[in-house]
Amino acid sequence: MFLALKEMRRAKVRFTLLMAAVGLLVFLILFQQSLQNGLITAFVGAVRNQSAPVLVYSVDGRRVIQGSVIGPELEAQVRDAVAGGRVGRIGQGTFTVTADDALSEATVLGYEEEGLGSPTTLVTGRLPQGPGEAVASAADEAAGFGVGDVVRIEPGGLEVRVVGLADDIQLNVAPTLFVAYETYLDAVRSRNPDAGTPPPNVLAVEPAPGISAGDTAALINAASDDLDALTRADAAAKTPGVAQVQQSFRVIFLLYGLVVPLVTGLFFLIVTFQKAPSLTLLRAIGAPAGRLVAALLVQVLLVVGGGLAIGIGLYAPLSVQRIGGITLRFETAAVIGWSIALLVLGTASSVVSARRVVAIDPAAALGGTGMDR
Amino acid sequence: MTVTDPHAPALRLEGVRKVYPMADGEVVALERADLTVDRGEIVALVGPSGSGKTTLCSIAGGILRASGGTIVVGGDDISGYSPKQLTAFRRRAVGFVFQTVNLVPFLTARENLLVVDEIGARTGAPARARADQLLEELGLADRAKNLPSQLSGGQRQRVAIGRALMNDPTLVLFDEPTSALDSKLGRQVMELIRSEMTARGIAAIVVTHDERITAFADRTVHISDGVLDA
Ligand SMILES: Nc1ncnc2c1ncn2[C@@H]1O[C@H](COP(=O)(O)OP(=O)(O)OP(=O)(O)O)[C@@H](O)[C@H]1O
Numbered sequence: 031m032f033l034a035l036k037e038m039r040r041a042k043v044r045f046t047l048l049m050a051a052v053g054l055l056v057f058l059i060l061f062q063q064s065l066q067n068g069l070i071t072a073f074v075g076a077v078r079n080q081s082a083p084v085l086v087y088s089v090d091g092r093r094v095i096q097g098s099v100i101g102p103e104l105e106a107q108v109r110d111a112v113a114g115g116r117v118g119r120i121g122q123g124t125f126t127v128t129a130d131d132a133l134s135e136a137t138v139l140g141y142e143e144e145g146l147g148s149p150t151t152l153v154t155g156r157l158p159q160g161p162g163e164a165v166a167s168a169a170d171e172a173a174g175f176g177v178g179d180v181v182r183i184e185p186g187g188l189e190v191r192v193v194g195l196a197d198d199i200q201l202n203v204a205p206t207l208f209v210a211y212e213t214y215l216d217a218v219r220s221r222n223p224d225a226g227t228p229p230p231n232v233l234a235v236e237p238a239p240g241i242s243a244g245d246t247a248a249l250i251n252a253a254s255d256d257l258d259a260l261t262r263a264d265a266a267a268k269t270p271g272v273a274q275v276q277q278s279f280r281v282i283f284l285l286y287g288l289v290v291p292l293v294t295g296l297f298f299l300i301v302t303f304q305k306a307p308s309l310t311l312l313r314a315i316g317a318p319a320g321r322l323v324a325a326l327l328v329q330v331l332l333v334v335g336g337g338l339a340i341g342i343g344l345y346a347p348l349s350v351q352r353i354g355g356i357t358l359r360f361e362t363a364a365v366i367g368w369s370i371a372l373l374v375l376g377t378a379s380s381v382v383s384a385r386r387v388v389a390i391d392p393a394a395a396l397g398g399t400g401m402d403r
Numbered sequence: 404m405t406v407t408d409p410h411a412p413a414l415r416l417e418g419v420r421k422v423y424p425m426a427d428g429e430v431v432a433l434e435r436a437d438l439t440v441d442r443g444e445i446v447a448l449v450g451p452s453g454s455g456k457t458t459l460c461s462i463a464g465g466i467l468r469a470s471g472g473t474i475v476v477g478g479d480d481i482s483g484y485s486p487k488q489l490t491a492f493r494r495r496a497v498g499f500v501f502q503t504v505n506l507v508p509f510l511t512a513r514e515n516l517l518v519v520d521e522i523g524a525r526t527g528a529p530a531r532a533r534a535d536q537l538l539e540e541l542g543l544a545d546r547a548k549n550l551p552s553q554l555s556g557g558q559r560q561r562v563a564i565g566r567a568l569m570n571d572p573t574l575v576l577f578d579e580p581t582s583a584l585d586s587k588l589g590r591q592v593m594e595l596i597r598s599e600m601t602a603r604g605i606a607a608i609v610v611t612h613d614e615r616i617t618a619f620a621d622r623t624v625h626i627s628d629g630v631l632d633a
């Protein structure tokens with residue numbers, strides 16, 4: 031500790047700069063982690079946080095709710111396949127609405143029954159109990175989607191009153207309203223009086239007792255080539271675009287995962303080269319190589335640890351902001367995961383320096399003929 | 404740890420050889436050196452450049468392995484020691500003042516003494532007391548908090564002497580301790596070495612080119628082309 035700390039104290043600027051650089055990288059990593067999760071949640075939160083364990087799409091729909099149509103024949107096949115379970119309709123559309131006196135786009139999701147497509151957890155209020163009521167995405171509360179606000183579906187002018195709010199129930203990064211199936215049909219008809227009664231987009235399924243969601247999905251898929259049943263988690267993960275977003279971020283994170291240890295590794299290698307005469311002297315007067323390596327490791331851990339503290343310190347206040355319609359969260363799991371990963375990677379990156387330290391020949395301290403350094 | 408025999412001489416070299424293998428043959432740096440240094444004795448080692456002075460000191464201090472012969476320091480036969488054992492031996496039994504780099508630049512004068520305790524037993528308070536006492540004796544009490552870059556050449560050399568004495572060694576090896584100093588300062592440093600060694604009964608080998616320095620030694624040994632005169 032003595033050597034490690036004294037050196038850091040005497041070379042405050044360079045060690046502080048490195049710590050700040052690591053801190054900035056940590057901040058960027060964590061911030062992007064929040065951004066990724068926020069983005070995906072805004073994209074498919076409605077799928078992830080609805081109550082049906084299994085969703086059934088038509089194959090034509092390519093796993094997009096709005097693109098899927100379940101005609102009467104397919105619906106009958108599903109009901110047969112899940113005998114003993116429950117099946118409910120879900121309809122979804124994107125509507126132009128007036129909220130807070132302004133026109134905007136909103137997603138309306140109608141579900142037939144509680145437990146079959148309703149939001150799982152409310153932050154306030156209650157689920158819709160009658161026509162013209164809705165649970166809105168909490169992220170859009172300030173934009174005219176708060177409890178008690180009335181949202182008008184244009185151009186028909188159908189009024190929907192917000193009676194509850196739920197976190198993370200947006201679909202396609204738009205304000206989202208969960209309504210009773212009848213209200214959804216009313217909305218469609220108010221926009222287009224000739225619409226009649228459109229078929230549901232997807233079916234929500236609760237498996238029969240004793241059968242898992244995965245098995246239920248498999249049963250349905252076996253029943254017809256035109257049906258595409260997915261568990262809730264799969265439906266969210268396999269929505270087109272989600273995998274691509276995750277893939278892009280994975281590349282970014284991989285780069286960060288390389289840059290951080292590269293920066294610390296190079297820094298400590300340079301420092302080790304620069305202080306080689308001191309290290310040689312210490313070896314010559316009897317310092318075990320292990321003590322010098324330990325001092326190096328202490329410095330690496332302090333720098334990475336300090337960088338993590340700085341990074342998390344910057345990230346914490348910014349992680350609870352909203353950017354546009356995207357809600358950021360303080361991602362505890364990411365903070366812990368990256369902290370461990372960076373400490374391990376940082377330590378690993380100092381292996382080259384540690385090897386230099388171990389390889390130092392104390393005889394090089396002798397100076398004089400043939401040994402001048 | 405070996406129990407050091409208090410009556411054994413501080414250093415006994417018998418038939419010590421050092422050969423550096425080179426691409427084109429080999430360099431014989433030391434040829435069958437025999438030398439005994441008694442407890443508390445100060446020996447001046449004088450010889451031209453390249454004659455093997457540093458080589459001899461390094462072997463006596465356990466920094467270099469000899470190619471052959473016996474090296475006994477304070478009763479410990481270190482001839483067959485492994486690198487690890489030699490590291491512990493250097494920490495325990497010898498003090499070094501090197502020809503070139505002697506101080507750690509990012510440690511203060513006092514810390515350059517304390518580092519000896521830090522790389523070893525970590526006794527803490529006794530080491531601090533000893534460092535303060537040595538700095539006092541060396542006239543550096545008011546420079547204790549200075550970094551090497553804030554010290555004069557003579558002051559730096561005195562810090563190095565203090566560092567060499569921190570572990571209460573059997574033998575201190577001074578490799579040209581005055582070569583970077585003018586003759587007046589050189590004499591002062593030699594007087595200091597003389598009085599510190601005598602007061603503690605520590606043996607020393609002082610390497611020098613300068614015949615005038617030998618006046619401070621009990622005995623002068625000459626070396627040329629790796630051969631000691633007896
Ligand atoms: N690492 C080495 N490899 C090869 N030859 C070496 C090495 N170190 C020293 N020598 C040779 O060994 C001989 C003795 O060197 P040494 O350093 O002991 O001389 P010295 O008496 O201390 O000289 P100076 O007064 O210049 O310091 C020299 O010929 C030198 O070139």
Ligand SMILES: [Mg+2]
Nearest residue numbers: 398399456457
């Ligand atoms: Mg020399």
